[in-house]
Amino acid sequence: MASRLHEIQHQSVTIQAPLPLDSGQSLPSVTIAWQSYGALNADKSNAVLICHALTGDQYVASDHPATGKPGWWARMVGPGKPIDTDRFHVICANVLGSCMGSSGPASPDAATGAPLGMAFPVITIGDMVRAQAMLLDHLGIARLHAVVGGSMGGMQALAWAAAFPDRLGSAIVIASAARHSAQNxxxxxxxxxxxxxxxxxxxxxxxxxxxxxxxxxxxxxxxxxxxxxxxxxxxxxxxxxxxxxxxxxxxxxxxxxxxxxxxxxxxxxxxxxxxxxxxxxTRAMDYFDLAEPHDGRLAGAFAGAKDVRFTLVSFDTDWLYPTAESRRIVQALQSVGAAASFVELSAPFGHDSFLLDVPALDRIVAGALGGGR
Amino acid sequence: MASRLHEIQHQSVTIQAPLPLDSGQSLPSVTIAWQSYGALNADKSNAVLICHALTGDQYVASDHPATGKPGWWARMVGPGKPIDTDRFHVICANVLGSCMGSSGPASPDAATGAPLGMAFPVITIGDMVRAQAMLLDHLGIARLHAVVGGSMGGMQALAWAAAFPDRLGSAIVIASAARHSAQNxxxxxxxxxxxxxxxxxxxxxxxxxxxxxxxxxxxxxxxxxxxxxxxxxxxxxxxxxxxxxxxxxxxxxxxxxxxxxxxxxxxxxxxxxxxxxxxxxTRAMDYFDLAEPHDGRLAGAFAGAKDVRFTLVSFDTDWLYPTAESRRIVQALQSVGAAASFVELSAPFGHDSFLLDVPALDRIVAGALGGGR
Known part of the structure; x- marks a missing residue:
C-alpha cells in the first residue's frame, strides 16, 4: 500500500536553497534521502556516488525498509566487494521525484502541507543530477572518485559527466543509453x-x-x-x-x-x-536525450569531459538498451578525446544482467575504480 | 463502444450440431459469421480459406462494418491480386470466440438469452479450426485448395494441417509459430x-x-x-x-x-x-502448442500431412514470432517428408509486415497458390 510506504522514515536532508529545473520551474527547497557506506577519507577523495535505476532506491547495500530484502546491489557494494567500502565512501541518494524520502509527488505543498501529487513539477535526469550535486555540496564533497550506475543510473552518470565534468574522476555506465528510443x-x-x-x-x-x-x-x-x-x-x-x-x-x-x-x-x-x-x-527518462541541447550531436554533451575516464558496459541480451546505444556513446567520447573503455558482456538475463550474478561485470567495475590506493 | 459493436449484422450460419471443445466442454450449437469472394467452381476445387489474426475478422477484402476502413488484406485478396478472386473462391470466417458474429463471450445463453460473458467456455486454436471445418461442411466444400494465414491465422493453418490433412492441398503460414513462447x-x-x-x-x-x-x-x-x-x-x-x-x-x-x-x-x-x-x-493463442499432444515432438503433429504442400514465410524484424520458430516448423515438416518451402523476408515493419506492403510476400503467396488453372 502506498500509504504505508510514505510512513517509512529515511535519513535525509532538506536543503533550503532553490533547485532550478529544466522545465523552467523551480523547487524552493529540496529534500534528499540518502545512504552511505564506508568512511570518507581525510582529503575527501574517496567518494563514489552510485545512481539507482527507475525503481531503485538509496538502499543499495542495506535491507529495504519496506520489503526487508537485501539491498539491490549488495552483491556489488560492501567490504571487499567490487565497490569496496573498505576503500571507498559510497553514497547513494534517492532520486528526485521518487518515493523513498526525496522530494517528489508525495511531498507536501509548502503552503497547505497536503501532498503535491501532480502539482509536483515534471523533472528530468539533469534535475536529478543537480539535486545530487547539492547533496554533495552539503556533505562537503567537492569531487567524486567515480559515479557509477546501471540503466537510469547510467543515464545519471552520463549527465554528471556532461554537467559537472570537473567534479568527476571517472564514470561507469552500465546497460544504459544517452537517449530514450521510440520503443523505450x-x-x-x-x-x-x-x-x-x-x-x-x-x-x-x-x-x-x-x-x-x-x-x-x-x-x-x-x-x-x-x-x-x-x-x-x-x-x-x-x-x-x-x-x-x-x-x-x-x-x-x-x-x-x-x-x-x-x-x-x-x-x-x-x-x-x-x-x-x-x-x-518514467517521464524524466523519456525526456532524456543528452544530444538534444547540442543540435543532436552527442559529442557536444561531452565537450568538457575529456579528462573523465569512462567505462561502458552493455549486455548482449539487453534489448531495452542495446549495445548499439553504448557504442554510440563511446564514439562521441572518442571524438572529444575522452578515455573510454567499452565491453559488451555475454549474459543471459537481458537488461536485468546489471543487477545479477555476472562475475565479468564485477571485475570490470573493480578495475574501473582503480587498484589499491 | 462494445455495445454498438454488437448491433452490427453479419452474414452467418448457426449450425445445430454440438462442437466438442478441447477443454472437455461442448457448445450445443455454433454460429459462424463469414465472408466470401469469387465464385466457387463446379467441382468445388478452388476454395481458399483465409484465417485471420487475433484482432482480425472476416472482412478480409471488404470495408469493415464498424470502422468503414478497407478490408485488412484488401491488398492481397481481390481480382488479379495474389489471392486472385477471379480464380479462387475465398472464404474467411470470424474465429470462434471473437466478436464479429461468430459464437463467443457476447453470444446469448441458450436458456436465458443473456450474454454468456465469462460463462462462454475457454476455446483453443484447434476448436477454431473444427468450427471452420463445420462451416465448410455446411457449404459443401470437402477440400480446400489452400489455407492461408498470418500470425494467429498461421497457427490455424498449421492446426488445419494437423487435424484435417486430407482436406487440404496446401498451407501458407506467414509470420507465425507452432507454439506461444514464454514472452508471447x-x-x-x-x-x-x-x-x-x-x-x-x-x-x-x-x-x-x-x-x-x-x-x-x-x-x-x-x-x-x-x-x-x-x-x-x-x-x-x-x-x-x-x-x-x-x-x-x-x-x-x-x-x-x-x-x-x-x-x-x-x-x-x-x-x-x-x-x-x-x-x-489471447488465451487460445497462449494454449497453442502443436507439439504438446505428441510429447513435445512437433513432427508428431504433422504425421498425416506429408501430402500437404507447405509454404512458410518469416520476417527478419519480427521479434514476436521470430524466424527460428518458422525454421523449427520446417524441420518438423521435413522429418515427416512433407514438401515445405521457407523464406525469411527482409522487411522493416516487424511482425506487422504480413499485413503491409511487402511485394516479395505477394509473389510468394501467388506462387504457392499455383499457376493458372
Whole structure:
C-alpha cells in the first residue's frame, strides 16, 4: 500500500536553497534521502556516488525498509566487494521525484502541507543530477572518485559527466543509453496509461484516500518487467511450463509459471513503490536525450569531459538498451578525446544482467575504480 | 463502444450440431459469421480459406462494418491480386470466440438469452479450426485448395494441417509459430490483467451495462501494438520526434509522436473489438502448442500431412514470432517428408509486415497458390 510506504522514515536532508529545473520551474527547497557506506577519507577523495535505476532506491547495500530484502546491489557494494567500502565512501541518494524520502509527488505543498501529487513539477535526469550535486555540496564533497550506475543510473552518470565534468574522476555506465528510443518511450507510455486509467489514481490525489492505483501500477510493472528480461531468459526460466497442478485450467487463472511470476512481480511492486513517482521518473527518462541541447550531436554533451575516464558496459541480451546505444556513446567520447573503455558482456538475463550474478561485470567495475590506493 | 459493436449484422450460419471443445466442454450449437469472394467452381476445387489474426475478422477484402476502413488484406485478396478472386473462391470466417458474429463471450445463453460473458467456455486454436471445418461442411466444400494465414491465422493453418490433412492441398503460414513462447504469453497476460483490472469489466458482465472496459482494453492494445512493430521501424517512423507544437510540455500529455500514435491505436481499437473476446482469443493463442499432444515432438503433429504442400514465410524484424520458430516448423515438416518451402523476408515493419506492403510476400503467396488453372 502506498500509504504505508510514505510512513517509512529515511535519513535525509532538506536543503533550503532553490533547485532550478529544466522545465523552467523551480523547487524552493529540496529534500534528499540518502545512504552511505564506508568512511570518507581525510582529503575527501574517496567518494563514489552510485545512481539507482527507475525503481531503485538509496538502499543499495542495506535491507529495504519496506520489503526487508537485501539491498539491490549488495552483491556489488560492501567490504571487499567490487565497490569496496573498505576503500571507498559510497553514497547513494534517492532520486528526485521518487518515493523513498526525496522530494517528489508525495511531498507536501509548502503552503497547505497536503501532498503535491501532480502539482509536483515534471523533472528530468539533469534535475536529478543537480539535486545530487547539492547533496554533495552539503556533505562537503567537492569531487567524486567515480559515479557509477546501471540503466537510469547510467543515464545519471552520463549527465554528471556532461554537467559537472570537473567534479568527476571517472564514470561507469552500465546497460544504459544517452537517449530514450521510440520503443523505450512506447513501453513507458503503456505503463503511465495503465496507472492513469485506474480510477483509484484520482488524478494523482490518492494519498489521503483509502485507495491507491495499485492495479494500474501492477500492470505497468508487468509490462516493464518483460522488457527487463531476454526472450531466451524467459524461455529458459519458464518456457511453457505450467504451475504446480500441471494441467491447463481452461480458465483465466495463472496456468503458466510465467503468468504467475509476472502477476507476483506486479503485485509485490505496489508494496514498495508509489504510482505517481512511477509517472514522474518514467517521464524524466523519456525526456532524456543528452544530444538534444547540442543540435543532436552527442559529442557536444561531452565537450568538457575529456579528462573523465569512462567505462561502458552493455549486455548482449539487453534489448531495452542495446549495445548499439553504448557504442554510440563511446564514439562521441572518442571524438572529444575522452578515455573510454567499452565491453559488451555475454549474459543471459537481458537488461536485468546489471543487477545479477555476472562475475565479468564485477571485475570490470573493480578495475574501473582503480587498484589499491 | 462494445455495445454498438454488437448491433452490427453479419452474414452467418448457426449450425445445430454440438462442437466438442478441447477443454472437455461442448457448445450445443455454433454460429459462424463469414465472408466470401469469387465464385466457387463446379467441382468445388478452388476454395481458399483465409484465417485471420487475433484482432482480425472476416472482412478480409471488404470495408469493415464498424470502422468503414478497407478490408485488412484488401491488398492481397481481390481480382488479379495474389489471392486472385477471379480464380479462387475465398472464404474467411470470424474465429470462434471473437466478436464479429461468430459464437463467443457476447453470444446469448441458450436458456436465458443473456450474454454468456465469462460463462462462454475457454476455446483453443484447434476448436477454431473444427468450427471452420463445420462451416465448410455446411457449404459443401470437402477440400480446400489452400489455407492461408498470418500470425494467429498461421497457427490455424498449421492446426488445419494437423487435424484435417486430407482436406487440404496446401498451407501458407506467414509470420507465425507452432507454439506461444514464454514472452508471447507474458505480453498477453499483461493485456488480460489490464482488462480485468478495469472496474468497468465487471467480471465480464458488462454487455447490458452502460459501461465497458475500454480503458483496460486500450492499454492491452497499446502493449500488444509495440510487439507488432520493430524497434528500428518505430525509430524510423517516430524516433524522438515531438508532436506538432514541437516543444516538451513538461507534463503528462502525449508530447512524443509515438505516444500520441499509441494512444490513438489503443482508443480506436475499442471501437471495433470486444474486451472479453480479447481475453478468450489471447488465451487460445497462449494454449497453442502443436507439439504438446505428441510429447513435445512437433513432427508428431504433422504425421498425416506429408501430402500437404507447405509454404512458410518469416520476417527478419519480427521479434514476436521470430524466424527460428518458422525454421523449427520446417524441420518438423521435413522429418515427416512433407514438401515445405521457407523464406525469411527482409522487411522493416516487424511482425506487422504480413499485413503491409511487402511485394516479395505477394509473389510468394501467388506462387504457392499455383499457376493458372
Amino acid at each position: 518511450i512506447a513501453f513507458h507510455e503503456v505503463g503511465r496509461q495503465a496507472i492513469m486509467a485506474d480510477p483509484d489514481w484520482q488524478d494523482g490525489q490518492y494519498y489521503g484516500s483509502a485507495r491507491a492505483p495499485t492495479k494500474g501500477l501492477a500492470v505497468a510493472r508487468m509490462a516493464a518487467h518483460i522488457t527487463y528480461l531476454s526472450e531466451a531468459g524467459l524461455t529458459e526460466k519458464f518456457g511453457r511450463r505450467l504451475q504446480a497442478r500441471a494441467i491447463k485450467s481452461f480458465g483465466f487463472d495463472a496456468d503458466f509459471q510465467v503468468e504467475s511470476y509476472l502477476r507476483h512481480q506486479g503485485l509485490a511492486f505496489t508494496d514498495r513503490f508509489d504510482a505517481n513517482a512511477y509517472l514522474y521518473i | 504469453i507474458a505480453f498477453h497476460e499483461v493485456g488480460r490483467q489490464a482488462i480485468m483490472a478495469d472496474p468497468d469489466w465487471q467480471d465480464g458482465q458488462y454487455y447490458g451495462s452502460a459501461r465497458a472496459p475500454t480503458k483496460g482494453l486500450a492499454v492491452a492494445r497499446m502493449a500488444a501494438h509495440i510487439t507488432y512493430l520493430s524497434e528500428a521501424g518505430l525509430t524510423e517512423k517516430f524516433g524522438r520526434r515531438l508532436q506538432a507544437r514541437a516543444i516538451k510540455s513538461f507534463g503528462f500529455d502525449a508530447d512524443f509522436q509515438v505516444e500520441s500514435y499509441l494512444r490513438h491505436q489503443g482508443l480506436a481499437f475499442t471501437d471495433r473489438f470486444d474486451a472479453n473476446a480479447y481475453l478468450y482469443i
